Amino acid sequence: MIAPPLVFLAFAVFAAIGMFRDDPNALPSAREGQKVPPMTLSELPGKPGFTVAQMADGQVKLVNFWASWCAPCRAEHPVLEQLAGEGVPIYGVNFKDDPAKALAFLEELGDPYTGIGADDEGRTGLEWGLYGVPETYVIDGEGVIVLRFAGPVTPRVLNDTIRPAMARAAE
Numbered sequence: 001m002i003a004p005p006l007v008f009l010a011f012a013v014f015a016a017i018g019m020f021r022d023d024p025n026a027l028p029s030a031r032e033g034q035k036v037p038p039m040t041l042s043e044l045p046g047k048p049g050f051t052v053a054q055m056a057d058g059q060v061k062l063v064n065f066w067a068s069w070c071a072p073c074r075a076e077h078p079v080l081e082q083l084a085g086e087g088v089p090i091y092g093v094n095f096k097d098d099p100a101k102a103l104a105f106l107e108e109l110g111d112p113y114t115g116i117g118a119d120d121e122g123r124t125g126l127e128w129g130l131y132g133v134p135e136t137y138v139i140d141g142e143g144v145i146v147l148r149f150a151g152p153v154t155p156r157v158l159n160d161t162i163r164p165a166m167a168r169a170a171e
Contacts, residue, residue, distance in 0.1 A: 031137075031145045036063075037127040041117025044099055047106075050091050050115030056143030060169040061089040062162075063137040064153075065119070065130055067097040068105035073134045076152035077109045083158070084112035088166070092116040095125055095133050138162065140169035 036055040066073040092113035138147040147165035
């Protein structure tokens with residue numbers, strides 16, 4: 001009868017350690033410091049697409065993987081809208097989603113994306129090393145990945161992680 005409380009206590013200790021790590025979203029990325037990988041994207045009807053070549057256009061930009069079925073994607077959307085309003089180019093990759101639902105999501109919440117493509121089969125996500133949505137990548141003007149952030153971009157993440165990475169990318 002002592003085993004269940006001990007198992008619970010061990011679980012609680014590991015959960016508490018995980019909650020108080022410096023950056024719980026800091027998952028390793030083999031892509032940081034490398035050129036943007038290939039993209040196999042289809043068109044999202046009525047939306048401008050984008051290419052790998054546009055990733056090396058001289059501007060710092062973000063690439064955001066998202067889906068309409070993703071609750072954290074909905075939560076981060078106002079921050080993406082804010083960045084787009086500031087003139088930050090954001091390219092969206094709609095991940096394994098129904099196009100009609102993706103378009104409805106953008107119609108309801110706004111469209112912060114400079115260009116957007118659909119990753120119907122998940123091949124682009126695989127090439128980029130995607131763990132899940134949402135994920136956001138900071139890309140420098142030469143098309144090199146400076147940062148990969150897994151999880152929703154909150155105001156805190158924006159100020160503590162994304163903006164500093166964008167500043168590094170601009171150097």
